[in-house]
Amino acid sequence: xxxxxxxxxxxxxxxxxxxxxxxxxxxxxxxxxxxxxxxxxxxxxxxxxxxxxxxxxxxxxxxxxxxxxxxxxxxxxxxxxxxxxxxxxxxxxxxxxxxxxxxxxxxxxxxxxxxxxxxxxxxxxxxxxxxxxxxxxxxxxxxxxxxxxxxxxxxxxxxxxxxxxxxxxxxxxxxxxxxxxxxxxxxxxxxxxxxxxxxxxxxxxxxxxxxxxxxxxxxxxxxxxxxxxxxxxxxxxxxxxxxxxxxxxxxxxxxxxxxxxxxxxxxxxxxxxxxxxxxxxxxxxxxxxxxxxxxxxxxxxxxxxxxxxxxxxxxxxxxxxxxxxxxxxxxxxxxxxxxxxxxxxxxxxxxxxxxxxxxxxxxxxxxxxxxxxxxxxxxxxxxxxxxxxxxxxxxxxxxxxxxxxxxxxxxxxxxxxxxxxxxxxxxxxxxxxxxxxxxxxxxxxxxxxxxxxxxxxxxxxxxxxxxxxxxxxxxxxxxxxxxxxxxxxxxx
Amino acid sequence: xxxxxxxxxxxxxxxxxxxxxxxxxxxxxxxxxxxxxxxxxxxxxxxxxxxxxxxxxxxxxxxxxxxxxxxxxxxxxxxxxxxxxxxxxxxxxxxxxxxxxxxxxxxxxxxxxxxxxxxxxxxxxxxxxxxxxxxxxxxxxxxxxxxxxxxxxxxxxxxxxxxxxxxxxxxxxxxxxxxxxxxxxxxxxxxxxxxxxxxxxxxxxxxxxxxxxxxxxxxxxxxxxxxxxxxxxxxxxxxxxxxxxxxxxxxxxxxxxxxxxxxxxxxxxxxxxxxxxxxxxxxxxxxxxxxxxxxxxxxxxxxxxxxxxxxxxxxxxxxxxxxxxxxxxxxxxxxxxxxxxxxxxxxxxxxxxxxxxxxxxxxxxxxxxxxxxxxxxxxxxxxxxxxxxxxxxxxxxxxxxxxxxxxxxxxxxxxxxxxxxxxxxxxxxxxxxxxxxxxxxxxxxxxxxxxxxxxxxxxxxxxxxxxxxxxxxxxxxxxxxxxxxxx
Ligand SMILES: [Zn+2]
Numbered sequence: 001x002x003x004x005x006x007x008x009x010x011x012x013x014x015x016x017x018x019x020x021x022x023x024x025x026x027x028x029x030x031x032x033x034x035x036x037x038x039x040x041x042x043x044x045x046x047x048x049x050x051x052x053x054x055x056x057x058x059x060x061x062x063x064x065x066x067x068x069x070x071x072x073x074x075x076x077x078x079x080x081x082x083x084x085x086x087x088x089x090x091x092x093x094x095x096x097x098x099x100x101x102x103x104x105x106x107x108x109x110x111x112x113x114x115x116x117x118x119x120x121x122x123x124x125x126x127x128x129x130x131x132x133x134x135x136x137x138x139x140x141x142x143x144x145x146x147x148x149x150x151x152x153x154x155x156x157x158x159x160x161x162x163x164x165x166x167x168x169x170x171x172x173x174x175x176x177x178x179x180x181x182x183x184x185x186x187x188x189x190x191x192x193x194x195x196x197x198x199x200x201x202x203x204x205x206x207x208x209x210x211x212x213x214x215x216x217x218x219x220x221x222x223x224x225x226x227x228x229x230x231x232x233x234x235x236x237x238x239x240x241x242x243x244x245x246x247x248x249x250x251x252x253x254x255x256x257x258x259x260x261x262x263x264x265x266x267x268x269x270x271x272x273x274x275x276x277x278x279x280x281x282x283x284x285x286x287x288x289x290x291x292x293x294x295x296x297x298x299x300x301x302x303x304x305x306x307x308x309x310x311x312x313x314x315x316x317x318x319x320x321x322x323x324x325x326x327x328x329x330x331x332x333x334x335x336x337x338x339x340x341x342x343x344x345x346x347x348x349x350x351x352x353x354x355x356x357x358x359x360x361x362x363x364x365x366x367x368x369x370x371x372x373x374x375x376x377x378x379x380x381x382x383x384x385x386x387x388x389x390x391x392x393x394x395x396x397x398x399x400x401x402x403x404x405x406x407x408x409x410x411x412x413x414x415x416x417x418x419x420x421x422x423x424x425x426x427x428x429x430x431x432x433x434x435x436x437x438x439x440x441x442x443x444x445x446x447x448x449x450x451x452x453x454x455x456x457x458x459x460x461x462x463x464x465x466x467x468x469x470x471x472x473x474x475x476x477x478x479x480x481x482x483x484x485x486x487x488x489x490x491x492x
Numbered sequence: 493x494x495x496x497x498x499x500x501x502x503x504x505x506x507x508x509x510x511x512x513x514x515x516x517x518x519x520x521x522x523x524x525x526x527x528x529x530x531x532x533x534x535x536x537x538x539x540x541x542x543x544x545x546x547x548x549x550x551x552x553x554x555x556x557x558x559x560x561x562x563x564x565x566x567x568x569x570x571x572x573x574x575x576x577x578x579x580x581x582x583x584x585x586x587x588x589x590x591x592x593x594x595x596x597x598x599x600x601x602x603x604x605x606x607x608x609x610x611x612x613x614x615x616x617x618x619x620x621x622x623x624x625x626x627x628x629x630x631x632x633x634x635x636x637x638x639x640x641x642x643x644x645x646x647x648x649x650x651x652x653x654x655x656x657x658x659x660x661x662x663x664x665x666x667x668x669x670x671x672x673x674x675x676x677x678x679x680x681x682x683x684x685x686x687x688x689x690x691x692x693x694x695x696x697x698x699x700x701x702x703x704x705x706x707x708x709x710x711x712x713x714x715x716x717x718x719x720x721x722x723x724x725x726x727x728x729x730x731x732x733x734x735x736x737x738x739x740x741x742x743x744x745x746x747x748x749x750x751x752x753x754x755x756x757x758x759x760x761x762x763x764x765x766x767x768x769x770x771x772x773x774x775x776x777x778x779x780x781x782x783x784x785x786x787x788x789x790x791x792x793x794x795x796x797x798x799x800x801x802x803x804x805x806x807x808x809x810x811x812x813x814x815x816x817x818x819x820x821x822x823x824x825x826x827x828x829x830x831x832x833x834x835x836x837x838x839x840x841x842x843x844x845x846x847x848x849x850x851x852x853x854x855x856x857x858x859x860x861x862x863x864x865x866x867x868x869x870x871x872x873x874x875x876x877x878x879x880x881x882x883x884x885x886x887x888x889x890x891x892x893x894x895x896x897x898x899x900x901x902x903x904x905x906x907x908x909x910x911x912x913x914x915x916x917x918x919x920x921x922x923x924x925x926x927x928x929x930x931x932x933x934x935x936x937x938x939x940x941x942x943x944x945x946x947x948x949x950x951x952x953x954x955x956x957x958x959x960x961x962x963x964x965x966x967x968x969x970x971x972x973x974x975x976x977x978x979x
Contacts, residue, residue: 082541083539083540083541089540091540096540099540101534101539101540101541102534102539103534103539103542105541200541200543201541201542201543202541202542203541204540204541205540205541205774207773208773208774209773235545236543236545237543237545238543238544238545238546238774238775238776239773239774239775239776315770316770316773318575318768319573319575319583319584319585319768319770321584322575322577322583322584322585323538323540323582323583323584324540325577325579325584327579327582327639328537328538328582329539329540338578338579338637339577342577362768365575365768365769365770366766366768367766367768370768370769370770374770
């Protein structure tokens with residue numbers, strides 16, 4: 001019998017539907033796998049084994065009663081940035097140690113309603129700030145392909161858990177590349193949906209105008225299944241879009257004939273690793289072989305994405321993280337007066353990167369600096385958005401690298417924040433523009449480390465009823481179907 | 493020596509008494525009496541990941557106030573974050589309208605006494621009115637501070653006037669009128685002891701007749717109209733003295749000490765503030781459809797000025813009576829309910845403004861606390877009209893009604909205070925009087941008809957005022973006619 005954890009969500013769903021196995025068996029297989037490899041990978045902050053088996057049993061009962069559904073009984077795990085009722089949610093930060101939320105995030109609730117099983121909560125850079133998961137207040141997650149290397153970040157736990165087959169699929173969050181970059185570095189598929197596609201209710205905010213929940217899995221097909229469930233309007237999130245667009249999974253059946261694929265010249269720049277560039281270029285050729293038309297395009301404001309992102313995200317986070325004061329939840333460092341208590345609690349419980357970004361954002365919003373920094377960044381943001389609007393008049397999807405490098409060594413960039421920030425250079429503008437992006441494995445470098453191709457699609461607009469996600473999932477699926485990168489798995 | 497005049501602008505914070513809070517489904521409750529932290533949820537306690545959603549009813553209430561204050565209602569609305577740390581502000585920022593308020597450029601006419609004592613009308617500019625959320629409440633107990641978040645997230649409307657006031661009488665008239673408008677709109681009950689209305693006064697003084705705007709101070713957290721008036725009066729005097737002594741007024745934020753009646757500089761730690769406003773990314777801009785504004789405009793209830801005009805023209809009340817009756821919605825409601833119970837407009841107005849007000853003042857009560865409803869009062873007044881009791885008795889009956897809430901008729905009956913209209917009983921008294929007072933009778937018959945009053949008075953004395961005076965007069969007239977014929 002094959003190891004059940006090597007099944008895709010689609011395959012596992014078929015086996016469950018055919019009564020060839022139960023969700024309890026499948027869940028046990030994942031819990032065994034976690035027990036075996038988690039000590040090396042360190043992807044989880046919390047493992048909810050007991051609860052998982054209960055949920056699996058419930059899923060089996062629901063199925064017995066005639067219920068169907070592709071996620072019914074499928075074991076998943078969630079980045080520790082989405083709230084889960086009564087289950088510790090830390091955001092990778094000591095300031096939320098022991099915090100058990102009084103409610104469940106909408107995306108997780110949708111998955112629960114669909115019958116998914118929760119295996120646990122996944123490690124991340126503290127409050128999603130980072131590109132390596134080294135900024136976690138709890139542990140450093142290892143890349144399953146090379147345990148000396150990072151899995152990427154900030155959703156490093158989510159990417160590594162899928163790569164190491166410790167969950168069939170996971171949820172992450174992407175503010176500037178935090179799904180696509182770790183998907184690329186860990187050799188799995190990761191999707192950042194268009195802004196407003198998935199409810200942010202229960203997603204602990206880093207940067208409210210950029211954050212978006214998205215899925216990780218081994219295949220584009222699986223990612224489409226997960227998106228299908230978590231997408232949709234939520235009256236609790238005023239930024240979630242009113243849209244009837246679904247059918248992500250069914251859009252995969254279409255081939256690529258006539259699909260226009262844009263290749264932005266600004267994304268193939270100096271500093272990009274040779275192996276990465278050639279792998280992505282070969283992948284684009286593959287898309288052409290599959291019938292797509294390749295068109296060179298320009299996104300002229302790309303060079304401003306990094307400063308624009310860091311001003312916007314840090315400004316928003318400086319307010320978003322103000323609530324962590326030790327008063328209502330989380331540990332408190334009591335001092336003589338309330339101001340000192342704030343200072344001590346936040347000073348001791350936040351990590352260095354979080355403090356760096358809060359200070360940067362506080363500065364950018366301060367009287368006398370607001371116009372020069374925050375407001376200017378918003379103007380450039382509009383220009384970046386226009387670049388993409390313009391591009392999507394000429395092409396259906398955009399293909400580019402997801403990250404300029406493959407997985408780097410743990411500790412390699414930790415003392416150089418700027419170098420770390422540059423790892424997100426190809427993903428930041430997506431969030432600024434509110435569009436969607438997918439990272440699909442497209443090969444390995446000479447050291448055998450995975451490389452990801454990024455496919456970008458349009459966000460919401462009235463004249464494009466065709467969801468951007470449907471386009472990039474279709475392209476990614478066709479590509480994955482025509483290649484066999486998935487056959488190589490990390491040796492753990 | 494120069495005389496000085498104050499220049500004052502007011503900010504009024506009015507809670508909007510919607511069913512639910514500004515950004516979450518929690519109920520809006522009386523923060524002074526509800527058990528603490530019972531009306532809270534992930535949103536208003538700022539749990540990680542929770543998001544705000546705008547309350548439509550709060551927006552409607554805000555628009556209604558804007559319309560009542562003759563403001564333009566702005567199509568483009570945006571919320572911003574105002575950041576500062578305080579335990580009763582769970583998110584570490586307040587969601588408030590900053591650059592794009594819901595209403596702007598309005599005015600309110602107030603009535604104040606002119607120099608010759610005549611009532612004159614003065615127009616006060618309304619700069620803007622914007623929506624925001626209230627904070628929780630901190631209570632300090634010994635070394636500890638307790639935080640109640642029931643109030644956190646309750647909708648607030650901040651109404652900012654232009655610095656158009658030149659006396660404390662004007663700010664008082666404005667505050668009272670604004671309070672009454674909010675009551676009429678049904679968006680705020682105006683009970684300041686519940687903290688639903690709070691004030692901030694920006695005060696400066698200058699040489700009378702000058703056009704300069706001198707440095708102003710800001711008096712915060714004034715919880716009643718009375719405090720606002722006291723604090724402003726103190727501050728005007730303080731600043732005047734500073735200038736008279738050749739000093740300079742420092743720009744600062746002040747608190748008001750209710751006990752000493754003095755304003756005091758607040759510790760700079762709390763107030764040295766850069767609020768770092770920026771647009772709230774969790775709430776997309778709110779576009780107000782002009783059709784929505786029209787719909788609300790059409791539904792606005794009758795406001796105090798219109799009601800006052802109607803009372804004068806329709807019921808012939810004096811301007812003063814009408815103004816008093818409309819000043820508080822509860823009083824106007826009482827009056828109009830009384831009219832529906834077929835009360836005479838003028839008599840009812842008199843009874844309310846004289847007898848009821850006296851009682852309310854003495855007992856320190858609101859009209860809504862009365863045990864006597866408008867229909868009961870009208871029934872009492874009508875007993876006087878029907879000659880069942882006289883006016884003085886009616887006041888005594890009312891006193892009892894106010895104490896025990898009973899109807900007038902059974903009280904009159906029980907006390908035996910009904911007018912004696914039994915002709916034979918009165919005739920017996922009259923006969924006795926005529927027999928016992930031959931001299932006055934003689935004088936009367938001789939032409940001193942003014943003595944009739946004396947005779948009636950004697951009957952009233954005999955009957956302890958309960959005789960029906962009109963009837964007694966008739967009976968005397970008949971009696972004397974008979975005597976005249978006999979002689
Ligand atoms: Zn609430």
